[in-house]
């Protein structure tokens with residue numbers, strides 16, 4: 001017998017509209033769920049069917065609805081169908097020679113919350129966000145094999161008690177990928193490491209932003225890339241003709257990784273500056289030296305803790321922008337990005353406005369970006385549409 005989970009009356013409407021995440025507060029009897037991975041039927045308080053889902057603990061969620069169709073079973077054909085649809089949706093990307101790294105399956109946007117799959121030059125990397133979804137490993141692997149026959153498959157388990165990545169050998173099936181694996185994005189190269197911890201070397205969701213920076217914002221400009229990680233934005237800026245790039249990141253690994261990304265793209269890294277330092281220290285140094293940049297890219301993590309500082313986008317982004325405005329040239333451009341799902345688009349625009357007001361400066365927004373098409377989202381689950389990027393011109397200061 002399938003477990004029967006009952007929605008609280010106030011939440012039933014949400015599920016009727018197709019909201020896929022089951023949160024603890026939304027159900028009357030979460031205690032019936034015993035083992036992650038078990039399938040449940042969600043009903044309203046009168047027992048009418050709302051959806052079928054799986055039990056899996058992920059942040060505030062205790063599971064995801066997999067189907068809103070009564071009678072649809074969660075079996076191998078179900079997973080096959082979802083995977084085929086996901087591959088179809090990206091069929092042109094699967095054929096592209098220019099871009100060989102993208103998101104193949106994006107969680108609830110493709111109908112299965114808690115699961116993402118990235119594609120890298122024929123290899124796939126699966127992210128499991130709960131023990132619950134990991135219980136379907138065999139079905140997901142089989143579906144993936146049938147849909148696209150990857151050369152090799154890697155995985156990241158992101159579900160210890162704190163939702164952290166579990167460090168282990170990530171190779172799962174097929175043939176092992178070269179180390180590093182070279183992938184292409186809009187004709188340029190990135191080195192990725194599928195078996196080297198939580199992050200592989202490039203964030204695929206910024207593809208369109210990198211292209212814009214290369215094609216329209218970098219020619220003959222001085223570029224400062226804050227929170228630069230492996231320097232992906234700096235590489236695209238340099239390829240777009242920047243007169244100089246400066247990359248700042250506090251992590252030691254960022255230096256060799258950034259050198260590598262420049263080198264594989266034929267850029268002399270010695271003509272660029274790569275600084276391993278806390279950005280907040282760099283702001284002070286840059287102010288003292290009266291440094292000014294034409295283009296400043298800001299892409300901080302939602303939350304970060306260093307020895308001296310905790311940074312949270314929701315609390316500190318406005319001040320980060322104020323520091324940035326002071327070292328951006330008049331008529332220069334700031335690329336302000338955040339992936340914080342607790343900062344809405346409205347709130348983010350509010351930070352921008354306040355930061356300029358408090359700096360006695362003026363601005364105009366040139367364009368903005370959200371997640372690229374392959375990061376498909378569910379219209380019912382707005383939190384999944386987390387990326388907000390604004391290109392802001394400093395018109396007066």
Ligand code: SAH
Nearest residue numbers: 227228229232249250251278279299301304
């Ligand atoms: N912009 C990058 C991704 C940034 S990931 C890209 O497009 O690839 C966030 C990065 O911020 C990490 O590399 C982390 O080391 C760095 N970071 C976090 N806190 C920092 C701080 N206070 N100063 C500098 N870098 C920081």
